[in-house]
Amino acid sequence: MTDYYQILGVERDAIAGTRKAFKELVDGTLRVQIDIEPRNKAQFHKLFPEIDMPIAIAPLKTGQPETKGSWPGDILHTEGKAADQAVELLGSFGDEARQLRQSSFFRRPEVWAAIGTDAEFQEWCRHQKCIVCGDGDWLDGELYNQAAHVRRVSEGAGTSIKPAYSTVSLCTTDHILEQHQHGETAAYRKYLTMKLGNERQVTLQEAKDWFDRRRIEAVQQWAWETLKAELGCESWKQVYPPDLLKWAEAHKVAATASGGLTMPRRYYDTYPERPARIES
Ligand SMILES: [Zn+2]
Numbered sequence: 001m002t003d004y005y006q007i008l009g010v011e012r013d014a015i016a017g018t019r020k021a022f023k024e025l026v027d028g029t030l031r032v033q034i035d036i037e038p039r040n041k042a043q044f045h046k047l048f049p050e051i052d053m054p055i056a057i058a059p060l061k062t063g064q065p066e067t068k069g070s071w072p073g074d075i076l077h078t079e080g081k082a083a084d085q086a087v088e089l090l091g092s093f094g095d096e097a098r099q100l101r102q103s104s105f106f107r108r109p110e111v112w113a114a115i116g117t118d119a120e121f122q123e124w125c126r127h128q129k130c131i132v133c134g135d136g137d138w139l140d141g142e143l144y145n146q147a148a149h150v151r152r153v154s155e156g157a158g159t160s161i162k163p164a165y166s167t168v169s170l171c172t173t174d175h176i177l178e179q180h181q182h183g184e185t186a187a188y189r190k191y192l193t194m195k196l197g198n199e200r201q202v203t204l205q206e207a208k209d210w211f212d213r214r215r216i217e218a219v220q221q222w223a224w225e226t227l228k229a230e231l232g233c234e235s236w237k238q239v240y241p242p243d244l245l246k247w248a249e250a251h252k253v254a255a256t257a258s259g260g261l262t263m264p265r266r267y268y269d270t271y272p273e274r275p276a277r278i279e280s
């Protein structure tokens, strides 16, 4: 991750973190835990190379660029390329977006249902590249593939079930291949052969696991793209975190049934107010 303080030529002698739990030792001393984000790791080791070093702590006001994304107008007066880079970095919510992408938010069925229907997801699948050959059937410059169900045999019953949001994109040829007996194995072997250039034997379980992973990737990607568009942004970096929180609350997916958080912590934080000029 780029360090915007470095770009601006600002020397930092403090580091931001989050105050966590503390305990009181027998002599009354407070032993406090502080979380330092991975991106500040190097700076931490630079400032505190040794144990037992003296330290001072102070609360950080919310909305400081060190802890949150913020708006271009909020940053210091710099000129030229450095300023452009800083504006780009500070004016976006790249860190939040990265955390959101890595979180389990877009793997939650209740979030999928809030974003769109199974039919809409299947329609999206039809315009994605085939997961086996990476291409598909083109018509007038548009990709037309098939939304193929990742078939599963329900526990014990022995019947094939087709749960919602469980399709992947396959071209006609590969869908036919996949529907034959041991079709999943054949399809996965074809994918590996095309990708690695040599024939490899795979087990049915490996093939099923691969289809399962591709199916989760597909629905996650659809949810990611669709919600971003619904929030009116071209990139997740532009999504003002309180807008996502508002959406999640309105669709009752901001918390789990037991009250846990569904999104990364930062999406529940307070952010600097959106300047009037970029208000939508
Ligand atoms: Zn294909």
Ligand SMILES: [Zn+2]
Pocket: 147, 148, 149, 175
């Ligand atoms: Zn099918």
